[in-house]
Amino acid sequence: MKIPLKYNVRNLFVRKGTTLMTIGSIAFVVLVYVGVLAMAGGLRAAFSAAGDPSNVVVLRDGARSEVESFFTQEKERLLVSMPGVARDAQGQPLAAGQALILQILRRAGGGETNVSIRGVEPSLFNVRTQVQVIDGRRFEPGKAEVIVGRSLAATYPALRLGSTVNFGRVPFKVVGIFAAGGSSFESEVWGPLADLNGAFRRIANYSSALLHAASPADAQELVARIKGDQQLHLTALAEPQYYAEQANVASKQFIILGNVLAVFLAVGACFAAANTMFAQVSARGHEIGTLRALGFRRHSILLAFVIEAAVLGLVAGVAGSLLALPLNGVTAATMNGVTFSEITFSLRTAPWILGMGVLLALVTGVVGGFPAAWSAARRPITELLREH
Amino acid sequence: MRKLALRNLLRNKLRTTLTVASLMFALLLLSLLMAFLDLLASTSGSSDNRIIVRSAISLATLLPESYWHQVETLPHVEAATPLNWFQGVYKDERPENFFPRFAADPATLFKVYPELHIGPEELQAWAADRRGFVAGRTLARKYGWKIGDAIFIKGDIYPVDLELVLRGIFTQPKTPDQEKVLYFQRQYLEEGIGKRGLIGTYVLRIDSPANEVAVRKAAEARFENSDFQVRAETEKAFQLSFAEMLGNVKLLFTVIGLAAVISIFFITANTMAMAARERTAEVGVLKTLGFVRGQLLRLVLAESLAVGLLGAALGCGLSAVLMPVVGALLGKMMPVFGTLRMSGGNWAAGLAIGAAIGLLSGLGPAVAAARLRIVDAVRRVA
Numbered sequence: 017m018k019i020p021l022k023y024n025v026r027n028l029f030v031r032k033g034t035t036l037m038t039i040g041s042i043a044f045v046v047l048v049y050v051g052v053l054a055m056a057g058g059l060r061a062a063f064s065a066a067g068d069p070s071n072v073v074v075l076r077d078g079a080r081s082e083v084e085s086f087f088t089q090e091k092e093r094l095l096v097s098m099p100g101v102a103r104d105a106q107g108q109p110l111a112a113g114q115a116l117i118l119q120i121l122r123r124a125g126g127g128e129t130n131v132s133i134r135g136v137e138p139s140l141f142n143v144r145t146q147v148q149v150i151d152g153r154r155f156e157p158g159k160a161e162v163i164v165g166r167s168l169a170a171t172y173p174a175l176r177l178g179s180t181v182n183f184g185r186v187p188f189k190v191v192g193i194f195a196a197g198g199s200s201f202e203s204e205v206w207g208p209l210a211d212l213n214g215a216f217r218r219i220a221n222y223s224s225a226l227l228h229a230a231s232p233a234d235a236q237e238l239v240a241r242i243k244g245d246q247q248l249h250l251t252a253l254a255e256p257q258y259y260a261e262q263a264n265v266a267s268k269q270f271i272i273l274g275n276v277l278a279v280f281l282a283v284g285a286c287f288a289a290a291n292t293m294f295a296q297v298s299a300r301g302h303e304i305g306t307l308r309a310l311g312f313r314r315h316s317i318l319l320a321f322v323i324e325a326a327v328l329g330l331v332a333g334v335a336g337s338l339l340a341l342p343l344n345g346v347t348a349a350t351m352n353g354v355t356f357s358e359i360t361f362s363l364r365t366a367p368w369i370l371g372m373g374v375l376l377a378l379v380t381g382v383v384g385g386f387p388a389a390w391s392a393a394r395r396p397i398t399e400l401l402r403e404h
Numbered sequence: 405m406r407k408l409a410l411r412n413l414l415r416n417k418l419r420t421t422l423t424v425a426s427l428m429f430a431l432l433l434l435s436l437l438m439a440f441l442d443l444l445a446s447t448s449g450s451s452d453n454r455i456i457v458r459s460a461i462s463l464a465t466l467l468p469e470s471y472w473h474q475v476e477t478l479p480h481v482e483a484a485t486p487l488n489w490f491q492g493v494y495k496d497e498r499p500e501n502f503f504p505r506f507a508a509d510p511a512t513l514f515k516v517y518p519e520l521h522i523g524p525e526e527l528q529a530w531a532a533d534r535r536g537f538v539a540g541r542t543l544a545r546k547y548g549w550k551i552g553d554a555i556f557i558k559g560d561i562y563p564v565d566l567e568l569v570l571r572g573i574f575t576q577p578k579t580p581d582q583e584k585v586l587y588f589q590r591q592y593l594e595e596g597i598g599k600r601g602l603i604g605t606y607v608l609r610i611d612s613p614a615n616e617v618a619v620r621k622a623a624e625a626r627f628e629n630s631d632f633q634v635r636a637e638t639e640k641a642f643q644l645s646f647a648e649m650l651g652n653v654k655l656l657f658t659v660i661g662l663a664a665v666i667s668i669f670f671i672t673a674n675t676m677a678m679a680a681r682e683r684t685a686e687v688g689v690l691k692t693l694g695f696v697r698g699q700l701l702r703l704v705l706a707e708s709l710a711v712g713l714l715g716a717a718l719g720c721g722l723s724a725v726l727m728p729v730v731g732a733l734l735g736k737m738m739p740v741f742g743t744l745r746m747s748g749g750n751w752a753a754g755l756a757i758g759a760a761i762g763l764l765s766g767l768g769p770a771v772a773a774a775r776l777r778i779v780d781a782v783r784r785v786a
Contacts, residue, residue, distance in 0.1 A: 034674055041670035048663045055656075076563060083464055084561045118462035120635070127648045130462050184461065185633065216461060217631050249563075280433040281664055287426035288671040291419055295678055348656075351649045356464075358649070 019307070019316050024324040027296065038292040039332040042377050045281040046336025050365060050373040051343050052274035056267040057364035058348070063263035065199035067256030069232035070102075071143065072239055074225040074252045081262075082116040083355045086220030089113075091248060095225045100238040102230045104142055110228035112140035115209055117216050117223075118357050119183060121172050123349075131168065131175075132357040133183065133216075135209035143228045147201060152177050152192030157208035160215070163192035165202035167347060167360035175205065183207075186215035200259070200352075203360045226255075265353040282380045289384025293325050297392040304392055305400030314393040321389030322382060329381020333374035340365055340373065409706040416679065420711065423675040427715025427761070428722060430668040431754050435723040436730065437657050438750045443741065444647040444654075449579040450639040452613035454516065457606040457623050458642075460633040463489070467632055469601030478622050480615040481608045483515035488590060488604040492557040492566065503543055505557060507590040516609045519576055526551070526572030534592050536571035540583030544573045564596030581743070607639075665757060672715075673765035676708045680769030687773045688781025697774040704770035705763060712762020713755065720746065720754040 028035050074095055079085035092113035095101075102110045115135035122128050138157070141147060155161035164175045169190075174181045180189050188207060196202050213221060229235035235254050242252035297304070304317060344365045352359045413420050457475055459465040469486070476484040488507040495501045510531035514520055522538065530536045539549060549555070549570050557566040568588050576582045594600050610619050616638055623636040637645070687700060695703075724746040731744030 033677060037670045037674035037677070041667045041674070044663045044667035044670070048660050048667075051663075052656075052660070078558075078560055078563055080560055118464045120460070120462050128645060129649045130464075184631075216465065277433065277660060280429055280436075281667065284426040284429035284433075284668060284671070287422040287429070288674065291422045291426075291671070291675060291678070294418060294422075356649070 019312060019320040021323065024320055025327055027300070028324055028328060031296070031299070034292050034295060035328065038288050038328060039335060041288045042285045042329060042332035042380055043336035043339060045278070045285045045380070046333055046373040046377050047339045048281060049274055049278040049376055050337060050340035050369055051363070052270055052277060053369045053372060054340070054343050054363040054365045055348055055350075055361075056270035056274065057366045057369050058361040059267040059270070059350075059359070060263050061364050061366075062198060062200045062202075062359065062361040063259040063266070064256070065146075065197050066201060067254075067259040068228075069254055069256050070229050070235050071255035072227040072229060072235050072242070072252050073255050073258045074227065074242055074250050075223075077249045077251045079251070081354045082114075082223045083118060083357070085223050087222050087250065089221045091250065092222045092225055094248070095227060095242070095250075098227070098238065098241065100227075100229055100234055100241060102228050102234075108139065108142075110139070110143050111226060112137045112143060113209070113222040113225045114140060115213055115218065115221065115223045116355070117183075117212060117218070118355075119205075121174055121181075123171055124173050125171075129349075129351065130357040131172065132204045132355065133162075133212060134204050134206050135212035136206050137209050140226065143226055144196070144201070146197040146199065147194050147206075148196075149192040150195045152190075155191055155207055158211065160186055160188045160211055161191045162188045162205050162207035163194050164190050165204050165206075165360075166193050166195050167202045167362075168205065168358075169193050170347065171349060171360060181205075183212065184215040184217060186211075188215070198362065200262075200359055200361075203358060227252075262352055262354045266350065266359065269353075278376055282376055285380045286384035289325060289328060289381050290387055292328065293321065293385040293388035294391075296324065297321065297388045301395070301400045301403035304395070305397050305403070308397045309401065318389050318393035321392050322385060325381045325385020325389065326378060327381075328385065329378040330374065332381065333377025336377060337365075337370045337373045340370070406706070409703055409710065412679070412683070412703075412707050413710060416682075419675055419678065423672055423711055424715045424718065426671045427668055427712065427758065428719040430664050430671075431716045431719025431758060432723045432726070433664055434661055434757065435720050435746060435750050435754045436727070437661050438753060439723075439727060439744055439746060440741075441654060441657055442747060442750070443744060445644065446743075449576075449582040450643050451519070452616065452638060452640070453609055454639040455608040455610060455616065455619055455623070455636055456639055456642040457608065457634050457636045458604065460624075460635045463604065465632070466602040466604055467606070467634065469603055471627065471632075471634070472603065472606060474626055475606050475608055475623055478608075478619060478626065480610045480612070480619050482611055483512055483609045485509050485512035485516040485607050486590060486603040486605070487607055488593065488602075489561070490557070490559070490566075490588075490593065491561045492559050494555065494557050503584050503586065505586045505588070507593040508587040509590055513587060514574075516607050517582075518609075519578070520574045520582060521576065522572050522574040530571040530589075533569060533571055534589055534595075535567060535569055537568040537586055537588035538572040538574055539570060539586045541573050541575045542580055542583035543586060544570070549573075559596075562593060562597055564593065566592065566596070568592075665761065668715075669761050669765060672708065672711060672761055673768065675711070676704070676766050676769045679707070680704065680773060683773075684776065684781050687776055688778050691776070691778050691781065701770045701774040704773050705766045708766025708770075709759060709762040712758040712760070712765070714758075715762075716755050716758020719758070720751050723754075724751075 075085040076087050096109050096111040104110055117133045118130040119133050120128050121131045155163055169175050175190055177190055177193050180187045229238050239252045242250055343363045346363045347360055349358055349360045459467050472486060486509055490505045490507050492505055530538050551570055553570045555568050559565050620636040627634045727744050727746050731741050734741035
């Protein structure tokens with residue numbers, strides 16, 4: 017025979033103070049866990065929004081990121097006109113060479129870091145359609161103008177709309193702020209390729225080329241063609257693959273950190289849950305004895321207390337997740353471990369992350385409560401009934 | 405009194421143990437976090453006598469070789485040497501096989517780093533071999549390299565692969581981090597990429613740390629109107645700039661630490677409240693016997709302080725034991741963590757947090773016990 021669930025829940029709230037404090041301690045553990053995982057979630061979202069399976073990124077052979085890569089204009093011309101590259105209505109290839117340059121800039125809150133400056137050709141806007149100027153206007157080539165991704169504009173005083181920023185010895189004017197669907201491009205500054213190459217006195221013209229194919233399958237064909245050409249000394253990969261590596265490198269540290277923290281804190285919270293459940297059991301010795309005398313079996317008692325501990329954990333898990341919800345959308349910045357430049361992203365408390373938080377609390381409650389439940393079920397009726 | 409507090413602690417051994425254990429785990433975590441932060445801010449092997457000159461754009465932009473002579477002849481500069489970060493891949497891409505590799509100049513390198521000891525014959529042998537390299541002792545031991553051994557490093561930042569021969573081993577027992585570095589001839593790199601005269605950083609040794617500001621200003625001013633402006637900073641500031649690039653990690657760790665402290669506060673406060681509730685009648689008896697408020701207050705606080713300190717001491721102790729192990733494990737993925745250790749400051753902070761949590765969590769029950777009216781207390785006996 018099973019003990020009704022209502023009994024467990026009610027009992028928990030008989031000793032409100034104790035129960036609430038235990039819930040509080042577990043909830044804070046969940047908050048930390050969800051908070052750290054939300055950073056990993058936010059980074060992954062930023063990078064996955066950047067990759068289109070029909071796009072191909074071309075780099076110098078041996079380079080792992082755009083920062084390490086460089087090649088000449090002749091190669092760029094060859095790439096753009098390659099068969100397999102899609103064309104727009106006017107017959108222009110949907111492809112563009114780009115240069116990625118790192119520039120040290122000062123954050124608003126203090127501290128300095130490398131910011132990605134991307135030199136682009138006008139055709140890039142036709143391939144990267146998710147890039148939309150939301151404030152101001154697009155830059156005009158030859159006029160030393162740039163546009164800034166919206167998450168950067170918030171963090172760097174030098175990159176606000178209308179301000180001027182020095183690249184090399186050339187002052188560039190910020191004429192627009194752009195959005196890019198929450199992708200990592202929002203952590204970049206975009207300007208005309210020729211202007212930026214001149215300002216930074218770059219010898220090599222291009223860091224990478226972006227080619228758009230008609231379909232993901234065509235993109236794979238293009239990748240194979242570029243890799244197979246021994247003359248080019250270039251390597252190519254589908255865009256999602258390129259950004260997946262950066263996402264993994266960047267988010268791995270937070271996932272490891274989150275799990276290490278979760279283990280330590282949850283073990284501590286298990287002891288708290290154990291304390292509460294032992295107190296519950298010892299306060300209700302007589303009651304348990306009565307239940308047993310009424311015919312409830314040992315395993316029913318065990319189950320009843322385990323359920324009680326599970327409810328305790330569940331409530332704490334939900335409370336912790338609710339506490340963590342305001343973290344959603346909070347912007348954070350870290351270093352992209354592949355390009356060594358700053359990536360600004362929004363924390364994402366995705367459903368799977370909240371689920372992990374609740375699961376952690378549930379396990380904490382059950383593991384912590386089990387010893388008490390076990391001892392409650394094991395004690396002889398005679399001994400239990402003698403208690404007052 | 406003291407005896408009574410101790411007895412009270414031992415009365416419900418299970419509860420005290422559980423509370424101490426949860427405190428222990430939280431403090432273990434806190435001290436690990438603190439040690440991580442220390443590590444990020446560490447500048448082991450840096451000298452106040454050295455200035456790093458690099459492009460004001462970023463480290464990814466190189467400087468002309470012609471700057472070398474110009475920085476070398478600035479006032480207060482005793483020696484200058486060029487260094488290029490090569491990166492590359494040795495054996496495989498696993499982080500445990502990663503170590504710093506620089507293209508360097510044999511004639512000036514050890515003049516700028518006089519604390520690195522190398523035999524004069526070995527240095528000569530390196531200078532004479534275009535494909536030669538020198539390595540720190542720790543690094544050479546790790547891979548079992550002996551003089552004359554050849555190694556292969558695949559290029560990534562630079563499109564050139566290196567085939568190097570070990571010509572010398574340098575030592576610096578005081579700062580083991582400096583013994584984990586490889587230097588090879590920059591001439592070899594230049595021939596490989598087919599381009600001459602591109603330098604990542606210039607490292608200057610100055611006569612006295614007191615002239616650091618003057619040298620930095622002079623270096624930056626020297627190239628103010630040239631094609632490539634430079635940034636000059638002390639070696640320490642240069643190293644710290646990498647930790648700065650990690651973003652608001654410090655804030656993140658502080659928030660996590662705070663949440664952990666709040667969490668254990670709940671746990672200990674809970675225990676103290678449970679313990680106090682059990683003893684209401686007892687407090688009444690003590691009061692009847694003539695114990696005054698202050699004494700009762702101290703009695704409860706002593707108990708909670710003892711729990712807090714015990715948990716913190718165990719947590720810090722466990723952390724001191726575990727840290728080298730954790731450091732070695734994490735060091736395989738991120739070499740910075742290899743030297744993770746518990747410092748005196750970490751101990752002090754850990755114990756202080758434990759004491760504060762103990763006192764604060766005992767405060768409520770202590771005040772309640774002191775204020776309790778005898779009649780109310782004794783009534784509960786039945």
